[in-house]
Amino acid sequence: MYAIKTLNNISDKGMKLFTSEYDLSGEGKADGILLRSYSMHGMELDDSVKVIARAGAGVNNIPTEEYAEKGIVVCNTPGANANAVKELVLLGLLMSSRNVVDAVDWVRSIKDNPDAEKVVEKEKGRFTGQELTGKKIGIIGLGAIGALVANMCTSLKMDVYGYDPFISVSAAWGLSYKVKRVENVDMILNNCDYVSLHVPLIEQTKNIITADRLKNAKKGLILLNFARGGLVPEAAIKEALELGSVSTYVTDFPNNNLLNMKNVICIPHLGASTEESEENCAIMAVNATMEFLENGNIVNSVNYPECCMGPADKRDRISICNRNIPNMVGQISGILAEKGMNIAEMKNQSKGNYAYTLIDTDNDVDEDTLDRLKSIEGVIRVRLIKARNKVS
Structure with missing residues (x-):
């Protein structure tokens, strides 16, 4: 079960996309946060938060760099409005x-002028x-x-x-x-x-x-x-x-x-103030949140690179947020090799100071493997996504 917290009203068109795997009560520690214009600067977050989705394009209300350092992926919804x-x-x-x-x-x-029509005809030239x-x-x-x-x-x-x-x-x-x-x-x-x-x-x-x-x-x-x-x-x-x-x-x-x-x-900040725009933003924000939590895939992120490997339904998937420094992929694959684990598929993408790695394995992933990956200098966050329909 994934817990979702909202900091602003999010259109029902988007919220209804969440499946029964999601707790929308707003209680307890959140895995994901959805918002629009709420300012998150100075806000204390639980360590459980993995993804933040802004239903809109601008993210100046979110400390994206600070959250990148915590391994929190921040997404927006470009083009929705x-x-x-x-x-x-x-x-x-x-x-x-x-x-x-x-x-x-x-x-x-x-x-209140009884000759308004005549006055209009006389004065309209002022507004050519x-x-x-x-x-x-x-x-x-x-x-x-x-x-x-x-x-x-x-x-x-x-x-x-x-x-x-x-x-x-x-x-x-x-x-x-x-x-x-x-x-x-x-x-x-x-x-x-x-x-x-x-x-x-x-x-x-x-x-x-x-x-x-x-x-x-x-x-x-x-x-x-x-x-x-x-x-x-x-x-x-x-x-x-x-x-x-x-x-x-x-x-x-x-x-x-x-x-x-x-x-x-x-104009009173009406750029995205249409029903259609708010619905489109909500749908994109919810889809990005679900994609990351369920599959580890990053879509429309502003602080981490886009990185997608399809659904995590056949094999266990390791998700790694790290700083963009040399030999990171070599150290990760080296630890998996020492553990006798076979990499079925691997994808690594970078963006500025940060990088992201997804790994599908043919083996079960134990806690010791995760701990060793977390101990690599420059690794910020490691997460295991269990396969939903694992290959036997």
């Missing part, structure tokens, strides 16, 4: 281009906007969401430019041939009428849109941020708005400073 965010970006483009927010606020202000067709848009980050946004913008007959030095093969395959590749962020900002941000908030991207970059941006730029607030420093956007290099800033991450700035359209 991509369509929801893409549609909100479209709304942001239209609102900022057609002065919709100011226009709606103004028309509400004349609701621009069309998207033919305009240049730069997409910074071409992952699951950025690629959808780029393709959408080509359908709107916009001239689309993309920047992503780390684009994945799968994302590249799904990208329209009409998207033009750009070498750096500055080329995007300096030449585009619109720029939409779709990169994760990590050390390399924090405050990526600097004041100096915005000073050299194409005058009147409309900047959209549906990725993370920390990508754009508030002081930089304030200065750019005052200088006119940025005409409008659309953000899904409001705060007191931004709410008091003119020409900033604040």
Whole structure:
């Protein structure tokens, strides 16, 4: 029996996927944790926790490096909310281009005027906007969401430019041939009428849109941020708005400073707030949790490498989280050889400072073998997954 704890409400569409092998009462020591936006920084965890699944893409609310050091695999759900965010970006483009927010606020202000229709016809010219067709848009980050946004913008007959030095093969395959590749962020900002941000908030991207970059941006730029607030420093956007290099800033991450700035359209973090998105995220998070606990397979992890060997149903499987250092696989296989154990299948993958190894054996795995594997310098966690339908 595996115990699951939830730190936020998780859609029933996902939770119902858990089988009778799972205790969802939230009592006792958890094997897996599911959450959305709950902050886990400073949270004390039981040693029993093996996997954490975030029903969403961003994991800045989870200390992923700290948990990697404890052998806890952290997964997210990339792409599950991509369509929801893409549609909100479209709304942001239209609102900022057609002065919709100011226009709606103004028309509400004349609701008690008996000549409202005449006033509207007289004053509507104050809110003249621009069309998207033919305009240049730069997409910074071409992952699951950025690629959808780029393709959408080509359908709107916009001239689309993309920047992503780390684009994945799968994302590249799904990208329209009409998207033009750009070498750096500055080329995007300096030449585009619109720029939409779709990169994760990590050390390399924090405050990526600097004041100096915005000073050299194409005058009147409309900047959209549906990725993370920390990508754009508030002081930089304030200065750019005052200088006119940025005409409008659309953000899904409001705060007191931004709410008091003119020409900033604040949306209350609605990027993934659709029923479909929440269901998709929950389903992916639950499936990743079950896959790891039952089979040791890692899917969509942010702190350990992807590593899959199918179901653990015929042979006992050893799961090892370790630091990415030389001769680790040799030491592991050496201990198994000394114990007279035959390796039926083995897979080792690395990611940054950490690595992960799965081993299927033709032999029973005893406690002494597990203890010897745990004693290898650099090994963080060792787990035995018993075969469900063992080969005799």
